[in-house]
Amino acid sequence: MAGNTSTPGATVTSRLLAIVGAFDERHRSLTLSELAHRAGLPVPTTHRLAGELVAGHALQRRKDGRFEVGRLLWDAGLLAPVEGRLRQVAEPYLHDIYAATTATVHLAIREGTEVLYLERMMGSTSVPIVSSVGSKLPMHCTGVGKVLLAYAPEEIQEHVFANLIRVTPYTIVARPVLAAQIDRVRRDGLATTSEEMSLGACSLAVPVVRSSDDTVAAAIGVVVPSLRRDRQRLLGALQVAARGIGRSL
Incomplete structure (x- = not known):
């Protein structure tokens, strides 16, 4: 349960944070009762506080009555120092990749044991895409995820290797194969990757290496129907962009 603050003495701030924290990648919209349950609050309290958050544009309420994260929280999130700066620096290079390839383009970082997508530009080709800006996906079955996993601390790698889940019939769940x-x-x-996250989609990704200290700051990648053609063109566009972003950081 996200943020249980039903105990006596909980402050208004903690209750508001519990409501905001009730939303995550798997719970993007919530009914009032679901929101109350995940926040650990009584329904009347949740109704009152959620109403105030809607009035302040921190949450929004759909016509069907479900709550979603509002524009105020989204805009504030983009101001986070690392992610905001990275997106700002990377954006023109991502546009260059898209212009050169017309493929779906991703910018991602590691958050814990998952991939956090900071930017996505949809390609002109119809490809099944499960990512969205702000979403998190497994590291072992995405192109950007494999890049970030390769440069992650040993304890992160060990956790991922010990918890491999099959998403499609082609997801690699054999530890020796993934380790190689x-x-x-x-x-x-x-x-x-080849149809490891979604059927009909393949990906190619490279690291963004910060030139000042040679650390991997992010990963950028493209998603296409197949890598059998234009692989070198895709790779070239990614490598040029990655070097530009790394220098700018």
Whole structure:
């Protein structure tokens, strides 16, 4: 349960934060009762506080009565120092990739043991895409995820290897196979997937290396129907953009 503040003495601030914290990747919209349950608050209290958040544009209420995160929270989130600066620097380079490839383009960072998508530009080709800006996905079955996993701390890698889940019939869940792929990512500086996150979608991704200290700040990637054609063109566009972002950071 997200933020149980039903105990006596909980402040108004803690209750408001519990309501905001009730939303996550798997719970993007909530009914009043669902919101109250996940926040650990009585329904009347939730109704009153959620109404105030809607009035302040921190939440929004759909016509069917369900609550969603509002524009105020979204705009505030974009001001986070690391993510905001990274998105600002990367945006023109991502546009360059899109212009050169017309593929779906991703910018992502690691958050814990998952991939957090900071930016997505939809390509002109119809490809099944499950990511969205602000969403989090598993590391082991996405191109940007494999890149970030390759440069993650050992304890993060161990956690991911110990919790491999099958998303599609082609998701790699054999630890030795994935470990070998991660080794190749570090050696070759690129990662690929083939229908491992969604059927009909393949991805190619590279690390963004901060030139000042040679650390991996993010990963950028493209999603296409197949990597059999234009692989080198896609890779070239990604590598040029990654170097530009790394220098700018």
